[in-house]
Amino acid sequence: MQAYSSLFQILNKAIEEQQNSLNSSSPKEMYEPMSYIVGLGGKRVRPLLTLVGCDIFDTNPNDAIHAALAVELFHNFSLIHDDILDNAPLRRGNTTVHEKWNHNIALLSGDGMMVKAFDVLGKSNPEHVAKLLKLFAKTGLEVCEGQQYDMNFETQEHVSVQDYIHMITYKTAVLLGCSLQMGAICANASEENQKHLYEFGEHVGIAFQILDDVLDVYADDEKFGKQVGGDIISNKKTFMLLDAFELANEEQTKELNHLLYSKEISSNDKVKQVTALYNTLGVRELAIKEANKHTDIALKHLEELKANPSKKKDLKEFALHLLNREV
């Protein structure tokens, strides 16, 4: 987005310097994988939000650069370890750390990355460190808890839609809220303004995750980066699947269970037939409605935020741009 080009410039320079520093650190067995995963890119939404959370109060975004780097490093730590937990071969189209090196290297470089996140956070203005640490550590714990809930869901028989919202809130959304609030802390914003930014980020995160599930089923094959229907094939407990189970009558429940657990159905047929059932039950619309509800809550918090009006508008546009993907 044009409005954020100068913030991205600050951010990309800092990330590049961070990578150079990782590359020149010893032992290389631990630091190379850290540099590798950071180098795989990604949209850098979290650290950008930290700079935005500072800049929106007309405070120099450089004041929030260490907090921004910390949040990006923490996110990358969670990617390395989540890929071990999920036994994932690929991350952003590249080999995962545990595949490229091995499990022990991935475990230890992930650990190192997490400590590094706190180390970088500690380079912030000492006046802000206590508040930043409190928020960052609390959020970090929630991210770990969310990952554990997600793992539990794999074997847990009954998961409610509410359980699911709770899980994605912890696993994904709180770190977006934290990213924005850390920027606000670095701008000496009032606690009320900090809270509005946090809630804005959290609810945008929830909406994003629900729409991501919808996209997995209803995306345009050619524009979508990965296999459409992947969540259906792997029986992932998404908002739509859980909602389908809550709405299905006895016969539909039977059909859904058959589709999920029968070994005689091809992946293609499974995707087609589960999607047909989703259409009958209207869970796509319900998911979009739920996402819109959270988007509205987010925008309400943004409205109530006392900050630079034109920068509030930029943030609103950025969020809607993130959420407005063709579903």
Add this chain to the structure above:
Amino acid sequence: MQAYSSLFQILNKAIEEQQNSLNSSSPKEMYEPMSYIVGLGGKRVRPLLTLVGCDIFDTNPNDAIHAALAVELFHNFSLIHDDILDNAPLRRGNTTVHEKWNHNIALLSGDGMMVKAFDVLGKSNPEHVAKLLKLFAKTGLEVCEGQQYDMNFETQEHVSVQDYIHMITYKTAVLLGCSLQMGAICANASEENQKHLYEFGEHVGIAFQILDDVLDVYADDEKFGKQVGGDIISNKKTFMLLDAFELANEEQTKELNHLLYSKEISSNDKVKQVTALYNTLGVRELAIKEANKHTDIALKHLEELKANPSKKKDLKEFALHLLNREV
């Protein structure tokens, strides 16, 4: 030790409360293993040293209680993950976390424990948090680096005695120095005094680790908790083994290599013959001499520390008590 009974009382109460809090946290799949490993005990030397580092300046040791808990939680995080890395079945005579639950649970509860350490640190007096975080994160990184060096040694052909000292300094000794210094920070001690306590802790740690290697070979079978000669059987690159390689003539080097890598020698014979070679080369005495050198450096720093003289004496006695094990 009698002198520290009231500090232990403060510490044990805080650890018990921490365990209760872990036990009542959700998801239990993540928090139960955390509570389990903390409950396995250990000597609690690190958090005790944090309280000592505060109390020695006649400051209320309760002011350092969060830093003390943080260091104990960090140490326990490293135990969970090190046991995965080493594929260890037992820890303090009990099943390790990855054996009792599984690898994924051990990975994630270890992560949670590390974040929890930073979370607890953040509850310290806000005036001290920036300094505490800086030291704690720097030390945490060094501990990870030390673990990586240790892993590298397993496959690295040439390891010098100097490499070894560097490894144990990072893997073990720096956390002892950090423990003491964090206490001193909470007591608003001068930087010079902080430094003396740090160096004292670090050098006691180095001496302790070298003597631990000696004990593994020369301990009295009945008094020693584990198998005497375990390090020799597993070809662990200890101070004595590395020193033996540096001192051995051509023939002795050949013999040593034969003893380490031949599959035809029984464990008993291997221990006996390697020990005989150690005796010939005098590496036991050299190890003790090296340990004494570090003990002397430690005591010199303690002498220069400006603090309560009688409490300095207590700390000296405590350190010598830790080091004075029958070798």
